[in-house]
Amino acid sequence: MKFKAEIDVMPLDALLDPQGKAVSNSMKTVGMPEISEVRIGRHIRLHVEAENESAASEKVTEACKKLLANAIMESFTFSIEAV
């Protein structure tokens, strides 16, 4: 079966995210001071061939650990659906 994964890779909470901070500050400029704590990561979509959803989930976790995210500075979450 083929599954589609939607992966979010985010900078760890403890780390300064200068890009998010700059965007956060710019929210005031566009008249939206109620928006704060912007953090910017990366969204990755991919297809994975696996026997079932649980096996697909394991494959995606492995892909994140081996390449898509760097655990020293990033965390990842994902959702999976059959395609």
Place this chain on the structure above:
Amino acid sequence: MTFGVVTFPGSNCDEDMVYVLENILNQKVERLWHKDTDLKGVDFVVLPGGFSYGDYLRSGAIAKLSPIMGSVIEHAKAGKYVLGICNGFQILTESGLLDGALLHNDQQKFICKNVNLKPASNESGITKDLDISKSYKIPIAHGEGRFYADDATIKRLIDNNQVLFQYVDENGIASAEANPNGSVNNIAGICNEGRNVFGMMPHPERAADKDLANEDGRAFFESILKNC
């Protein structure tokens, strides 16, 4: 000693490095290509600066998987020497040969300027002949040079004297003002526990020729030649 300088797609300091090693220091240099696996018997591998694979995904993340890196990792694990400068340092952290990671500079700007760099200890081949009581004027040129590691790792690096270089001010103090990119403890370079893998963000190869009116970087290579 024979040096091997690796060229990845997007490397842009490889020719500078070859020039300094061959023309300034009169060393034999082999050019190594990212798709090859043969290190051609070199004693010392240099991963130069640049933007390997366009910095796609993360700086160094794709380069670490190139065929030549499998051989470089074996070379390092056999206790042989590897130096990564700038993007080369990023590749070494991504490969797990060095601790930590290089994040976007805290100001999100690409910084290209001279910094004052102070050797943190003499306990490595690249710093052994440097004067730890003075600072060296060396250029930096990076957007992702903010050295980060968790507290336990930083403590271990400091306790083992694995911190090679720090960014300092004119008085040799590792102050917040002298920190160009937000690196933890102003760290600009580290080595591994075996002291055979060196990584640094600043570019000594850009400060080793008298025509550039700054030869402070030459001492780094001379220390390597004498002690590695």
